[in-house]
Amino acid sequence: xxxxxxxxxxxxxxxxxxxxxxxxxxxxxxxxxxxxxxxxxxxxxxxxxxxxxxxxxxxxxxxxxxxxxxxxxxxxxxxxxxxxxxxxxxxxxxxxxxxxxxxxxxxxxxxxxxxxxxxxxxxxxxxxxxxxxxxxxxxxxxxxxxxxxxxxxxxxxxxxxxxxxxxxxxxxxxxxxxxxxxxxxxxxxxxxxxxxxxxxxxxxxxxxxxxxxxxxxxxxxxxxxxxxxxxxxxxxxxxxxxxxxxxxxxxxxxxxxxxxxxxxxxxxxxxxxxxxxxxxxxxxxxxxxxxxxxxxxxxxxxxxxxxxxxxxxxxxxxxxxxxxxxxxxxxxxxxxxxxxxxxxxxxxxxxxxxxxxxxxxxxxxxxxxxxxxxxxxxxxxxxxxxxxxxxxxxxxxxxxxxxxxxxxxxxxxxxxxxxxxxxxxxxxxxxxxxxxxxxxxxxxxxxxxxxxxxxxxxxxxxxxxxxxxxxxxxxxxxxxxxxxxxxxxxxxxxxxxxxxxxxxxxxxxxxxxxxxxxxxxxxxxxxxxxxxxxxxxxxxxxxxxxxxxxxxxxxxxxxxxxxxxxxxxxxxxxxxxxxxxxxxxxxxxxxxxxxxxxxxxxxxxxxxxxxxxxxxxxxxxxxxxxxxxxxxxxxxxxxxxxxxxxxxxxxxxxxxxxxxxxxxxxxxxxxxxxxxxxxxxxxxxxxxxxxxxxxxxxxxxxxxxxxxxxxxxxxxxxxxxxxxxxxxxxxxxxxxxxxxxxxxxxx
Numbered sequence: 038x039x040x041x042x043x044x045x046x047x048x049x050x051x052x053x054x055x056x057x058x059x060x061x062x063x064x065x066x067x068x069x070x071x072x073x074x075x076x077x078x079x080x081x082x083x084x085x086x087x088x089x090x091x092x093x094x095x096x097x098x099x100x101x102x103x104x105x106x107x108x109x110x111x112x113x114x115x116x117x118x119x120x121x122x123x124x125x126x127x128x129x130x131x132x133x134x135x136x137x138x139x140x141x142x143x144x145x146x147x148x149x150x151x152x153x154x155x156x157x158x159x160x161x162x163x164x165x166x167x168x169x170x171x172x173x174x175x176x177x178x179x180x181x182x183x184x185x186x187x188x189x190x191x192x193x194x195x196x197x198x199x200x201x202x203x204x205x206x207x208x209x210x211x212x213x214x215x216x217x218x219x220x221x222x223x224x225x226x227x228x229x230x231x232x233x234x235x236x237x238x239x240x241x242x243x244x245x246x247x248x249x250x251x252x253x254x255x256x257x258x259x260x261x262x263x264x265x266x267x268x269x270x271x272x273x274x275x276x277x278x279x280x281x282x283x284x285x286x287x288x289x290x291x292x293x294x295x296x297x298x299x300x301x302x303x304x305x306x307x308x309x310x311x312x313x314x315x316x317x318x319x320x321x322x323x324x325x326x327x328x329x330x331x332x333x334x335x336x337x338x339x340x341x342x343x344x345x346x347x348x349x350x351x352x353x354x355x356x357x358x359x360x361x362x363x364x365x366x367x368x369x370x371x372x373x374x375x376x377x378x379x380x381x382x383x384x385x386x387x388x389x390x391x392x393x394x395x396x397x398x399x400x401x402x403x404x405x406x407x408x409x410x411x412x413x414x415x416x417x418x419x420x421x422x423x424x425x426x427x428x429x430x431x432x433x434x435x436x437x438x439x440x441x442x443x444x445x446x447x448x449x450x451x452x453x454x455x456x457x458x459x460x461x462x463x464x465x466x467x468x469x470x471x472x473x474x475x476x477x478x479x480x481x482x483x484x485x486x487x488x489x490x491x492x493x494x495x496x497x498x499x500x501x502x503x504x505x506x507x508x509x510x511x512x513x514x515x516x517x518x519x520x521x522x523x524x525x526x527x528x529x530x531x532x533x534x535x536x537x538x539x540x541x542x543x544x545x546x547x548x549x550x551x552x553x554x555x556x557x558x559x560x561x562x563x564x565x566x567x568x569x570x571x572x573x574x575x576x577x578x579x580x581x582x583x584x585x586x587x588x589x590x591x592x593x594x595x596x597x598x599x600x601x602x603x604x605x606x607x608x609x610x611x612x613x614x615x616x617x618x619x620x621x622x623x624x625x626x627x628x629x630x631x632x633x634x635x636x637x638x639x640x641x642x643x644x645x646x647x648x649x650x651x652x653x654x655x656x657x658x659x660x661x662x663x664x665x666x667x668x669x670x671x672x673x674x675x676x677x678x679x680x681x682x683x684x685x686x687x688x689x690x691x692x693x694x695x696x697x698x699x700x701x702x703x704x705x706x707x708x709x710x711x712x713x714x715x716x717x718x719x720x721x722x723x724x725x726x727x728x729x730x731x732x733x734x735x736x737x738x739x740x741x742x743x744x745x746x747x748x749x750x751x752x753x754x755x756x757x758x759x760x761x762x763x764x765x766x767x768x769x770x771x772x773x774x775x776x777x778x779x780x781x782x783x784x
Contacts (some may be wrong), residue, residue: 040475063110065196067161067187074112086237087230087553088514088524089222094231098119098222104252108182108200113139115222116192120192123193124225126598127636127677128162129685130603131176133305134663135557135597136160136225143167144217145204147781148378148404149245150436151334152217153180153204159193161186161680167330169337171245171714172238177323178538180650181736181781201257205332205373205380206291209254214758222285225597228523228557236704239470239512239526240564241442243368261286263737265329265779267591272772293374298328301354301366306741306777308727313667315653317574322348322371332373332647338413338430340446340497341465342504347413347430347448348384348398349496358421363515363690367393378404378727385490392421396494401475408435417493426493427454428531433595440471461486463500475512481505487537499574502542502583506532528563536573540581545566565589576703579658580598583707585617604629606640614650615701615709617664622648641672658703661716663695666758670761681733686726692762693721718750722765738780746772 050263063073081102096652097116099523102109117123117137119707124136125657126547137159144152152168154176163184166176185200206214221232236246261282270277282300306683307325314320321344324330329350338347357364369386380399387393395418402411410433417426432446445466453461465486487501516522530547573581589608607626630641646665673687700716701709727746733742748768756764 051459059312061151062107063105063112063196063198065110065185065198066185067185067345069101069112069114069194069196071359074101074103074110075114075757077101077110077252079162080233081308083220083222083233084178084235085514086221086232086235087228087702089237089239089512090514090524092515093237093659094222095227096222096224096231098231100220102218102220102250102735104255105198106200106255106257106608107761108255109216109252110204111141111197111199111220113195113220113222114192115194116138117224117387118191121224121430122134122226124186124598125635126632126638127413127757128158128193129675129677129683130162130179131164132158133164134225134767135160135223135228135595135603136162137193138223138225139219139730140217140223141197141199143199143204144243144244144247145206146248146375146380146404147216147217148207149217149247149361150380150402150409150411151204151337152219152244152247152605153199155180155182155183155195155197157183157186158193159186159188159195163474166227167334168244170319170339170444171241172243173337173339174238175323175330175333177325177336178333178667179327179737179784190266200259201255201291202259202288202294204291205294205335207375207380208292208361209308210253213251215249215251217244218245218250224557226557226599227555227596228553240470241479242436245436249779253359253758254749257288258286258290259286259288259362260784261781263779263781265777267775267777269776270774272774273769277472281772286331292376293372295372296328296331296370298366298369301326301328301369306731306743307730308687308725308729308745308774310518311669311691311723311724311725313691313693317376317577317654319492319496321349321496321498322351326350328369328371329353332371332382334397334399335373335402336384336413338400338411338432338446339483339489340448340463341444341467341481345495345497347415347491347495349492349494351496352388352492352494353396354388357388357390357392358394358419359390360659361392364388364393365390374394381512393728394419398494403457407437408433415494419760423455424493426490427451427453428491440473442469443467446559448486448489452493459488459490461488461490461500475514477510479506479508479510481508501537501573503535503537504532508528520590521556522552522560523555532706534570540573541762542569542573543570556596556599558594560594560595561591563589563591571707575652575654575660576658578656580705582652582660582701582709584615584702587611587617596737598632599634600632602629603632607644612647612650614652616650620649622646622650625668626671636660636677639656639674641670644671650698653695655700655716659712659714659716660703660709662698662701663718664698665695667693668758668762670762675747683731685729686729687729689725690762691764692722692758692760692764694756694758694761695719695721717753720750720754720756720761721766722748722761724748724750724765724768736781739777741775741777743775743777744773745775 051685083098094170101112109519119298131220141155154166157162166174266281285297367389371384384398386396398415413430418686430448435443467481485500485502511527513525528549534542546566552560571581589611624646626644630640644665648665651663674685699711727743730742748770
């Protein structure tokens, strides 16, 4: 049958157009093909941010950013000629190694509240994190995104695709969306970081300084079901435990996202570092459990005091109120959403059993442009203790000028225990001023009442204190070319700490310097000089102890891989205790890493500490004064068998020897008086061993086989630290084999 000329012409036109038109999809294979990236924003003006001098990049770097229906696509071309060594070591997920890498950071709302960091190494290793409070990174979160790397004689290339369902987003306006974007590249052998735009997490503002770009408003939905099954055999008690459950993730659109966990298995496949803590404050431990890392950024409410926060997710499923081990969680649910420029989040978790607790939280934030205002309400019901805890926090962020940033919060708590209420409040304000030419000032004030209690759900190292500091920093980022250093950041701080009853706890002068070296290493040195003051925590509230002046000098150096070796060195000299500056203690830690190959590294290093005047509480106002020695070993290996398999061994052993120098009672006047009451010498032994095999079946789908052994012993007799350390390997309080299989189905 003959086709008319007009129809033939039309058919030919359509065919040619289909062949010549650029595809809407980008194939993530590490090879940057010009046709795929047609229409992308092309970035070539990368500037140095480590050192932070804004100079052009030493090595040519260019990037492309393109919004596609499948997600935000980003590509990097990193020129690296043969004269610049490449770091070819394979790294595990969430690596911290100093290797060649690129960062893509995205603020999906463009409001400076929450960002997401996507890191790819030149060997296709990845790291991802959530960014809040301008420069606070939390790498506990693991996202699902695509990445690929290729290399050639003159450099290496990276392609990344970040799905639109990754994060909650405000509704689009007029079919367009404004994102905040930050791109950088790090050269591992020199430590140089080049970025676009010129923003740095070493400044008061980082997240809010991202470049704003407008892209088409694409929409994606996701329903992900991750069932799991796990079996644990306890070799000490001779019993097994089997469990199954599921995590559910539903993201119908950017404005609403829901996460749920049914009969969740929060057994740890990550091993925590060993800590021997005889102090009055709790040790903070981060949380890698998927339910508590997905869409968690909105719940970040820090009190600007180290790790303090109103939601500390380790409380959920933590030690039970009846003292019978870790609590079991029946179910947990979390939802996030937005209406206009108002974002909200709700979290609830319910533990099982008579001692089971209920944890609830509601969060709302609103963006006013240069300001944002938020509120967080938490409630914990603890029936075993007949205790209900309610905490309300309000936080405010303000950028009144281009140089000044002010953050503040107010917190109130209401604790009902056996029908009686205890209420109190606290608050923090911090102001940062960039003065130009590398100078910066900071003022911080903090007050927490002595009856403020947030630790039913949150984490606060202590209440009952007032704190203020003034700090000035000076950055030198253009050092002579023949200097071993590329930059210095100097810090000078004076602070004052009193408790809420006017008792002087500390006055301190701090002088510090953080430096980058041209060989990629980092170095930090810090001197703290403390005035005489009172310790009102040592006797757990019985009596405050007056202590003489003290000081501390610390040094840290981290050297990346050069040849087959890398190392970390930490050293400090300090004084303290009843003798003040008359007796000096020290601590030194050296951990070298040897690379058998790019995929297999072994590390082992000792830590030795001597505290000649160590004060340990015994009971009421009785304290022991000890001469303490600690010997610790950190050792293990990391083997990246192939891109899907890894084997990791982590060993920590501690031996502590404490010899009594004298017993003391703390009097009403705060002075320590010698006592002849018997206090024993003691030893502490601690062991933690984990052998973990992980196989990645698919993105965020894993098979784990984990062997763990550990123990803790407090011996009431003297033995030198070397003997205590050697005997720690005989500990066997726990010995377990865990097999866990989880598979994520995306629908």
